[in-house]
Structures are given as structure tokens and as C-alpha cells.
Amino acid sequence: MxxxxxxxxxxxxxxxxxxxxxxxxxxxxxxxxxxxxxxxxxxxxxPMADGGEGTLDAFAVAVPGAERVPVTVTGPDDRPVAAEWLRLPDGSAVVELALASGITLLDPLRPLDAHTLGFGEAIAAALDGGATRLLLAIGGSSSTDGGVGALVALGAGFHDATGARPGLGNRGLGVLERVDLGAARALPAGGALILSDVTNPLLGPDGAAAVFGPQKGASTDQVAVLEANLVHLVHLVPDGAAVAAAPGAGAAGGTGFGLLAWGARMAGGAGAVADAIGLxxxxxxxxxxxxxxxxxxxxxxxxxxxxxxxxxxxxxxxxxxxxxxxxxxxxxxxxxxxxxxxxxxxxxxxxxxxxxxxxxxxxxxxxxxx
CATH class of the missing domain: 3.40.50.10350 (Glycerate kinase; domain 1)
Incomplete structure (x- = not known):
């Protein structure tokens, strides 16, 4: 030597x-x-990540001064989950879907009823904590709810024919009659970036239901239901067709779609993480x-x-x-x-x-x- x-x-x-x-x-x-x-x-x-499971941990190690903030949220099957978000020294917050609404939190899987409410609750907690920018890692999802659960937690309105909010999860999308995204909380001043290496659109043979539904426990018949309910959601969202066709809209069971409709931007996975950690x-x-x-x-x-x-x-x-x-x-x-x-x-x-x-x-x- x-x-x-x-x-x-x-x-x-x-x-x-x-x-x-x-x-x-x-x-x-x-x-x-x-x-x-x-x-x-x-x-x-x-340590690196591509927006999937482990992204928050990678930031915590790679960014000096990063602070973990614990939060209890509603898990994808309605049970409470001890999660966390990460405060970065520049005022940004990293929120990881897998920790709040991830597939590893479920046993058994709930292809029609799992939801992203807890992810939205964690985002809301980060906003309440003063986050000036959001980095949203959305890999590892358990649901195909189009991001509606997360948007509900952020204040958006979803109503059936009676004016009530339908049940959470993909199943509830089928009875929606009105969507009010204007009621959702404003994005922070620095905006929100979606971290994901998935480029699938929301709908069709390369979409969230067809490609990822089976991984989340959906049978062939259930995949058809998931797709039909997502199509129904798209019709109710302003510029829904354009948003649904965007690369990454199908990520995390359509959570990409919901976040894009809220005003977040798709930033890619590994490249955005590399930028954020100063590689x-x-x-x-x-x-x-x-x-x-x-x-x-x-x-x-x-x-x-x-x-x-x-x-x-x-x-x-x-x-x-x-x-x-x-x-x-x-x-x-x-x-x-x-x-x-x-x-x-x-x-x-x-x-x-x-x-x-x-x-x-x-x-x-x-x-x-x-």
C-alpha cells in the first residue's frame, strides 16, 4: 500500500x-x-434514492443539519401510523409516501380501499411546521386512489351526489360527482417537487391500474374497476385529461396525478435527489x-x-x-x-x-x- x-x-x-x-x-x-x-x-x-422507499433516510444522512419530525397519521387501512417528515436547513421538507401510506404497512393488501390520506396528513404537518418547499417522494404506494386521499387531507373537496365525501380509496372515486381543488391548501412559496422514477401516465395499458394494480393485490376484474374509477376522476378534475397524460401521473397509484393537479411539479427521481443532497x-x-x-x-x-x-x-x-x-x-x-x-x-x-x-x-x- x-x-x-x-x-x-x-x-x-x-x-x-x-x-x-x-x-x-x-x-x-x-x-x-x-x-x-x-x-x-x-x-x-x-446515500442516494430515486424517490422510493428510503428517500427520507438518504436525505437525513446526506444533508447536515437535517431534522426528523415525528407525526402520527392515518395509515392506508385507517389505523394510526407513526411516521415522520424531514426538515432541511434551507426550509425544505422531505415527505415520503412509503412511511405514511406505503404498501409495507398493509397485511392483507386492499386494492380497492387503500388510500393516501396519511401522506397528505404528513404533507400538511410539514406545511404547519413552516416548510417553504416540499420534496415529495412517492414510491412504495399501497393504493390506486389517484392521490385523492392526500388531497382530502390538504383540504380539497370531493363530493358525491348527496354532497357528502365518499369513502377513501379507489372505490370511492366511482361515486364522485364534484371536485373542488380550489379549497386545498396553497403550495409553499418554493413550490412542491415530486420525486419519482416512474414515468407512466395515469390511464391506459401503461397506466397506474394496469401496470401497478396487480402489485397491490388487484385481480384482473379489479384492475378494470380501478381503471374505470380513475377515468371517472379525470373527468371531474380541471384539465384532467392533460394532467393524466403527463409523464409520472400514474406514479404511486395516481398520486402523481393528484399532486400535479394540486400544482406540484414532476422533478424525476435520482436526478432531483442528487441535486438536493449536493452530490x-x-x-x-x-x-x-x-x-x-x-x-x-x-x-x-x-x-x-x-x-x-x-x-x-x-x-x-x-x-x-x-x-x-x-x-x-x-x-x-x-x-x-x-x-x-x-x-x-x-x-x-x-x-x-x-x-x-x-x-x-x-x-x-x-x-x-x-
Whole structure:
């Protein structure tokens, strides 16, 4: 190791390893492994996300001075859920749908009746807490309610023929007669950005019901009901057809649609997170950046975290190391790579103790980049 340059800056910017390690845990394990080989290097942890589960945690680690604010909300099956939002030093608030209305909160799934009320309650809490800008991470949804539950919590009016509010969830959309978005709370001065890597429209064969309904427990017949009810909602929302056709309107069971109708803007996933956590500044002068995800495959180049980090690193002239649970696509564009499955001997072994093998991967990349 005598030929190694001491004191280099190494940036650690992995995504979560879905179901096994959060992005923050992955970055920390990689750091431990790297330090075991190169203790003099400066390690900058910038865990990444694409707007899905774990986005709030990634911001909490990557942004100095970020403050978690606990809040109890109504879960997707009406039970109370202990959630949180994140206050950033610049006045922005990160609100993650998965924590308040996520699919992991349900057992069993409720394809027609799950809702996003709790997500809206968390957004309202952030506004009450003085948020000047909203960063809304909407991956991991349990519902196909078109974002109506969230809008209800923000004060929008949804009425049936009697003037009453229908039940929450997609089922209630079918009996709507009037929608009043003007009654909703105003966006904060800095606006609201939707963080999502999903570009599907709301309706049709690529829409929320057809593509994501089955993942949320919907049968073929129920998918048809979900779609019909979303179509009915679109007809009642001002400029609904245009909003429904926008990229990302189908994200999170149509929560993208509801937020766009409220006035939020679609900001993309990994790119918006990278901007918000200051990844470009961290890359300036770095000797290497390490990124990764659970599985690096043919889809990884389509806006996923490793491709976003690699593109920004290329612009900064910084080489990139890749870590993944499994690497099934060409990784020759990376300066070095490490597969947890190969290090552990099998995918099952890697998943059984991911932090151990992430640490081993960090050490391997440190040796490769000595």
C-alpha cells in the first residue's frame, strides 16, 4: 500500500439494496470496509434514492443539519401510523409516501380501499411546521386512489351526489360527482417537487391500474374497476385529461396525478435527489465515487441511481466504482466493480447478511483503487 496517495476523498453514493439494506446502511458498511484498507482517506457518505422507499433516510444522512419530525397519521387501512417528515436547513421538507401510506404497512393488501390520506396528513404537518418547499417522494404506494386521499387531507373537496365525501380509496372515486381543488391548501412559496422514477401516465395499458394494480393485490376484474374509477376522476378534475397524460401521473397509484393537479411539479427521481443532497459539490475533487443497488441489470441505465451517479461523475472527471447484490449487465464502464453474490458465494448468502458483504465489497474496492 506504500504507493497509495494518502488523504484522498472518496464519495459513497449507493441506492438502497431493496429489502436488505437502506442506502444509509449500505454507505456506512462500504465506509467501514474501505477504512479497513485505507484508513487515511476522507469518506463522504451521500446515500442516494430515486424517490422510493428510503428517500427520507438518504436525505437525513446526506444533508447536515437535517431534522426528523415525528407525526402520527392515518395509515392506508385507517389505523394510526407513526411516521415522520424531514426538515432541511434551507426550509425544505422531505415527505415520503412509503412511511405514511406505503404498501409495507398493509397485511392483507386492499386494492380497492387503500388510500393516501396519511401522506397528505404528513404533507400538511410539514406545511404547519413552516416548510417553504416540499420534496415529495412517492414510491412504495399501497393504493390506486389517484392521490385523492392526500388531497382530502390538504383540504380539497370531493363530493358525491348527496354532497357528502365518499369513502377513501379507489372505490370511492366511482361515486364522485364534484371536485373542488380550489379549497386545498396553497403550495409553499418554493413550490412542491415530486420525486419519482416512474414515468407512466395515469390511464391506459401503461397506466397506474394496469401496470401497478396487480402489485397491490388487484385481480384482473379489479384492475378494470380501478381503471374505470380513475377515468371517472379525470373527468371531474380541471384539465384532467392533460394532467393524466403527463409523464409520472400514474406514479404511486395516481398520486402523481393528484399532486400535479394540486400544482406540484414532476422533478424525476435520482436526478432531483442528487441535486438536493449536493452530490455535484461532493464529487468536486474526489478521487472516486462508489455507487450501487441491489441488482445491476439492463434496467439500471434507465434513470436508476447508478446511471445518474455515473453520469455526474463523468462530467466531473471522477472514476466510478460499482457495488451490487448481483451484476447481470455489462459493468465495463466502471473503474471497478464488486458483486455481493460473488463475494458471498451465492445470492442467498449475500442477502442473509448484506452488511457484512457490503463491508467486504468496500474493502475490495479500496484494494482495487490503491
Amino acid at each position: 506504500s504507493g497509495r496517495t494518502a488523504g484522498r476523498r472518496i464519495v459513497l453514493a449507493p441506492d438502497s439494496f431493496k429489502g436488505t439494506a437502506t442506502a444509509a446502511e449500505a454507505a456506512d458498511a462500504l465506509a467501514r470496509g474501505w477504512r479497513s484498507v485505507a484508513p487515511d482517506d476522507e469518506l463522504v457518505e451521500k 455535484d459539490d461532493a464529487l468536486d475533487g474526489a478521487a472516486l465515487v462508489i455507487t450501487g443497488e441491489g441488482r445491476f441489470d439492463g434496467q439500471s441505465a434507465a434513470g436508476k441511481v447508478p446511471s445518474e451517479v455515473a453520469a455526474r461523475a463523468a462530467a466531473a472527471g471522477v472514476p466510478v466504482g460499482l457495488v451490487a447484490g448481483a451484476i447481470t449487465a455489462d459493468a465495463s464502464g466502471f473503474a471497478a466493480s464488486a458483486s455481493l453474490s460473488e463475494l458471498a458465494g451465492s445470492g442467498a448468502a449475500a442477502m442473509a447478511d448484506p452488511l457484512r458483504w457490503l463491508e467486504a465489497a468496500g474493502a475490495e474496492l479500496a484494494r482495487a483503487h490503491a
